[in-house]
Amino acid sequence: KRLRSLGVEMHCRCIQTESQPIGRHIEKVELIPANSHCEQMEIIATLKKNREEVCLDPEAHWVKRVIQKIMSSKRR
Amino acid sequence: KRLRSLGVEMHCRCIQTESQPIGRHIEKVELIPANSHCEQMEIIATLKKNREEVCLDPEAHWVKRVIQKIMSSKRR
Numbered sequence: 185k186r187l188r189s190l191g192v193e194m195h196c197r198c199i200q201t202e203s204q205p206i207g208r209h210i211e212k213v214e215l216i217p218a219n220s221h222c223e224q225m226e227i228i229a230t231l232k233k234n235r236e237e238v239c240l241d242p243e244a245h246w247v248k249r250v251i252q253k254i255m256s257s258k259r260r
Numbered sequence: 261k262r263l264r265s266l267g268v269e270m271h272c273r274c275i276q277t278e279s280q281p282i283g284r285h286i287e288k289v290e291l292i293p294a295n296s297h298c299e300q301m302e303i304i305a306t307l308k309k310n311r312e313e314v315c316l317d318p319e320a321h322w323v324k325r326v327i328q329k330i331m332s333s334k335r336r
Contacts, residue, residue, distance in 0.1 A: 211292075212292045213291045215330045215331065216287075216330075217286070217333045223334060225331065248331070251327070253293075255301065255318060256301075258300060
């Protein structure tokens with residue numbers, strides 16, 4: 185389990201981030217700005233296959249590319 | 261109500277997008293890539309105040325800036 189429970193959080197949700205580039209397997213992505221409970225912004229991706237939630241590293245180049253790709257995505 | 265119910269969606273979730281720049285009031289943002297059920301990507305923001313969900317226009321400049329700002333956010 186790489187993230188904590190849902191609900192009102194008083195700490196960061198991510199414990200560990202995904203190191204593999206899993207961009208193609210992502211159903212949706214949640215962006216949580218840095219706030220008083222967590223000093224870095226957090227990215228939580230939901231996987232298509234099993235709806236598993238995994239945390240992504242906001243500093244990783246492949247993650248930034250995935251976000252850009254989603255932002256400009258249109259159905260082919 | 262500017263978006264449809266949660267759950268497995270067979271259509272776009274957003275009906276209407278927020279026209280006002282509400283960046284400062286956003287608790288988190290969900291990015292949903294374009295898929296077979298919805299031809300454009302969708303951005304759903306949850307507001308800090310009341311946890312209301314509002315849809316944002318992915319083409320709007322202020323929305324792109326909000327996403328960039330969140331991506332680079334650190335606690336001050």
